[in-house]
Structures are given as C-alpha cells and as structure tokens.
Amino acid sequence: VTQGPPALGLVEDPADGDARDRALLAAHVAGDPDAFGTLVGHHRDRLWAVALRTLGEREEAADALQDALLSAYRAAGSYRGDARVTTWLHRVVVNACLDRVRRRQARPTVPMPEQGGSAEPVDKHDALGARETALEIEAALAELPMEQRCAIMLVDVHGMSVEDVASVLGVPAGTVKSRCSRGRARLALSLGHLRNRPEIPPVPPAPGKAQSQGGGA
Amino acid sequence: MTDAAPTHLDLDQLADALAGEPHEHLAGCASCTSRLGELQAAEAGVVAALRALPDPPVPAELADRLSAAFAAGSPLAAARSSVTALPAQAPRRRFLPAAAAAVLLVSGAGLGYALVTGSTSGDDIAASGDSAAGLAAGRGLVQNASGADYADPASVSAALPAVLAGTARAAESMDSTAMRAQPESEDQADSSAELPAPAAAAVPEDPLARLRDPAGLQDCLTAVLPPEEPDLRPRALDYATYQGQPALAVVLPDPEPGKLSVFVVGPDCAAADAKVLSFLRVDAP
Numbered sequence: 001v002t003q004g005p006p007a008l009g010l011v012e013d014p015a016d017g018d019a020r021d022r023a024l025l026a027a028h029v030a031g032d033p034d035a036f037g038t039l040v041g042h043h044r045d046r047l048w049a050v051a052l053r054t055l056g057e058r059e060e061a062a063d064a065l066q067d068a069l070l071s072a073y074r075a076a077g078s079y080r081g082d083a084r085v086t087t088w089l090h091r092v093v094v095n096a097c098l099d100r101v102r103r104r105q106a107r108p109t110v111p112m113p114e115q116g117g118s119a120e121p122v123d124k125h126d127a128l129g130a131r132e133t134a135l136e137i138e139a140a141l142a143e144l145p146m147e148q149r150c151a152i153m154l155v156d157v158h159g160m161s162v163e164d165v166a167s168v169l170g171v172p173a174g175t176v177k178s179r180c181s182r183g184r185a186r187l188a189l190s191l192g193h194l195r196n197r198p199e200i201p202p203v204p205p206a207p208g209k210a211q212s213q214g215g216g217a
Numbered sequence: 218m219t220d221a222a223p224t225h226l227d228l229d230q231l232a233d234a235l236a237g238e239p240h241e242h243l244a245g246c247a248s249c250t251s252r253l254g255e256l257q258a259a260e261a262g263v264v265a266a267l268r269a270l271p272d273p274p275v276p277a278e279l280a281d282r283l284s285a286a287f288a289a290g291s292p293l294a295a296a297r298s299s300v301t302a303l304p305a306q307a308p309r310r311r312f313l314p315a316a317a318a319a320v321l322l323v324s325g326a327g328l329g330y331a332l333v334t335g336s337t338s339g340d341d342i343a344a345s346g347d348s349a350a351g352l353a354a355g356r357g358l359v360q361n362a363s364g365a366d367y368a369d370p371a372s373v374s375a376a377l378p379a380v381l382a383g384t385a386r387a388a389e390s391m392d393s394t395a396m397r398a399q400p401e402s403e404d405q406a407d408s409s410a411e412l413p414a415p416a417a418a419a420v421p422e423d424p425l426a427r428l429r430d431p432a433g434l435q436d437c438l439t440a441v442l443p444p445e446e447p448d449l450r451p452r453a454l455d456y457a458t459y460q461g462q463p464a465l466a467v468v469l470p471d472p473e474p475g476k477l478s479v480f481v482v483g484p485d486c487a488a489a490d491a492k493v494l495s496f497l498r499v500d501a502p
Contacts, residue, residue, distance in 0.1 A: 036287050037283075037284060037287035040283060040287065044275050044280070044283070045272045045273075045274060045275055046272060048272070048273065048274075048275040048276075048279070049272040049273055052273055058276070062276065062278075062279045062282075065279065065283075066279070066282055066283060066286065069283060069286075069287075070286060071496065071498075073286075073287065074495055074496055074497070075496075075497055075498070077368070077370065078370050078497060078499075133266065134269075134270055134271060137266055137267065137270055138270070141267075152267065156263075156264050156267035156268060157267045157268065157270050159268065174236075177236045177237065178232075178233055178236050178238070180236070181232040181233065181235050181236035181260075182228075182229050182232040182233070182236075184232065184260045184263045184264065185228045185229070185231060185232035185235070185256055185260070186228065187263045187267075188256065188259035188260060188262070188263050189228065191263065191266070193259035193260075193262045193263055194255060194256060194259040
C-alpha cells in the first residue's frame, strides 16, 4: 500500500496538527490498529458538526459520518499527501453527506427528513439551551440552500480557507466565495443584521429549502 | 416574487458584488451602492457570529459506534458482513448497539459510495430479482484478469483502462502466482492440506473459479449490488488480487462524475457474505 512520503513542503503549520495527523495516517496504513481511531479522535467533533449541519438530521448525519470514516479508514492508503489530512477527512465526510442529499433528491418516495424548519440541528441536550443566539444562527443556517450552507459552514464556522473548501467541495474558489457571500447576505437578512428595504427585492426563498441549487456560479 | 424595483440589484447580486464580481449597475445607482455598504457592514457581524458558533458535541452513541468500529481490528474483519444486511430503503436506521454497528457500518460505507447510480441506466435491464446475474453473466461483461493488485493504487490505475475496455488478460500469471502467494496460517494448514502443492500443480486450482461461474458470480453480486438499485450494473469485473491474494474487483459507477467505485471481494464472496476486502473510489481513466 503506497502512501508517498509526507509532502513536507506542504505542511504549513505544525501547530495545526497536520504533521501529527500524517504520522497517524501513515501508522494506520502500516497496520497500527489504534492509529486511525486516534486520528479520528482529534477531528471527530468538527466532522460531526460538518455532517450534522450539512444534513440537518441527527440519525442521518450519524450514519453519514460513520460511513465516511469507515471509507476513509479503508481508503487511507490512497491518501497522497497533497492536502492536509483534515482537509481530506472533510472531503470524505462532505461527499458522503452530499451523496445522501442527492439520493434524497433522486428518490422522492423516500420521506425527506425535515431539513430546516426549526432549530432541530442543534440538539436540546447540547447544553446550548442558554445560547439563544447560537440556536437562532443554527436555525438560519439550516434554512440556507445546501451549497451555501456547506460553503459557509466550512469557511466561516470552521475557519477553513477558501482554497481548502474549494478542494473539499470540488468547485472553483470563486464559486466558494460566491456561495459564502450569498449565504451571508441571506443570513444577514434572516438574523436581522440587515434592514429589509422594500425597494430591494430579497432573494425569494429557495424552493425545497436545503435541496435547492441556489448560490454559486 | 417581487417586482418592486427590477432595475435594482437583488440580494444575490449585491452579494456577488461583495464577493468581487463587478456589476455595471452599481456605478450609476446610489441606492444600490448604499445598500452594498450596508450589506458589507452586516456581513462582518454575520461572520463574527458564525465564527463563534460552538461545535455540537458528538453524541455518545455515535462515539461508541465509531470506537467500536475502529477498535474491531482490521477493516477486513469488520467487512465480513453481508452487504445485503442493509435494509433496502429502510425505515430509518436507529442507533445500533455497538456490537452490531461494526457490521452494518461497513455495508453502509460501501453502499454510501458505490451504489448510487444514475437513474436512467436501466434501458433494457430487467429489474428482476436475478438482474445481477443477468448483468454479470449474460450482459457481456468480460471477465478481465489484469493481474493488478487492488491494494496498490498505482497498480489499479495502470490496469483500469484495459479492465474497462474488457481487454485485461493476464490470467495465466495471475492464477499461478495467486495460488503460490496464498499463505496459510498454522491453524489453517491442517484443514487446507488438500491444496495442491504449488510446485507439483501443473494446473493449479483457480481460487476464483467459483466466481467465474455464472451461478457463483450471481451469488456474489447479489451481495455486492443493492437490492434497491436493480438498474445498477458493474462496469467491469477483474479477477485480480488484493494484497497478493486472489480477489474479484467489481467496478461500479460512482455518483461523482469522473469516478468509479470498486468493490474488492474475496473468493468466498456469496449472497450471505460479500467478503468485502476493500472498497475504493478511483478516478475513471
């Protein structure tokens, strides 16, 4: 199983854990039974947040995350070191989630889990009850079209670079920027950061909420 | 939705302008320019609020499932599950006990990637229970034998064009080397003492012979192909190796354009247990 040598030139900042992640991944590929679990442990919360915010429904997000991580577990040998490990993991998880969204769309007979609609994405047990604003923001985020939500989640919520997100989503960086900007504008409106002047037409709500195509060149 | 002022930029257009897309209208419209400034200011607040969002903690059940899956040892062990165990279009899966998780996880993982297909490929393929057999045996799928090792991405990439073209034939070398390479652990040696001695075997038994037979192949593909995707057919079959062991690679369409999904299964692949050795997604040549 090949895993080329770590691309040292691409490891920007040791403090962000990428060197550690690469070592863990290499150890996993070499047969260390604990390495992958340790690696996932470092990113689990963040990846869970990605799945939950992308899919908006806990059980499906859990299924998607475990599917994705097991796929990564087995595909670790194909990791080529040209992206940071965390970017690679994000890509696997986001793709698993988007696959599910596409399947939902392809199968109208399958009940569509209620996507936005409420503050559902945030569990009431998440000790966020006091964080009214966080709930509001999560709810507003859940109302965004899927593409915009994904871009904003990765760039703004998780602080990934536009370039990394472009790599994760498989779209040009300009598309990521556009999706982020459009999504932020909608959030600004829905969260009351922006007065809704009558003479400026707001963007009509995307049909089907999260499954719309809205946003992005 | 609204026809209030069609000449002004709508919110998306303003957002695009903010993202750097030039817009002629802005130069001559004080209202929109002002609006753009407001949006810019508001955006900063939105970004700050988003950045402050806490990550929701992983549910304990999910953490347990993941731990169990990764602690289960090799993915091969975890993969010894029937893909068909996954309920088709099921009632939503609930959180499972950890013990069951590892089993279902793997089948789910494969399906999640491999078994979504375009919905229009079933032109002349019967959506019957034996469609897998029809696809595999009767639909002209070539039984490639590329000799590739599907644990080696480079080997797979090199072999894939010929495999897809149905022209990958290295059967002779594959059969013999695969047999010789087959290691037997001590505790298995007794029960497999009947295996032909490599040196003496003029015609070594083909470990994949069962999967070359239409009935055996059907049995295996039943496990690999999802019952709810009757239209899905393999793009190619490759009687190859995985980590030096004989294995069948089933190349499937992938939901992502330009990709292919590959299930690598062992010689014992059967309806009750696909014996998935590996699952990979590769770039289509």
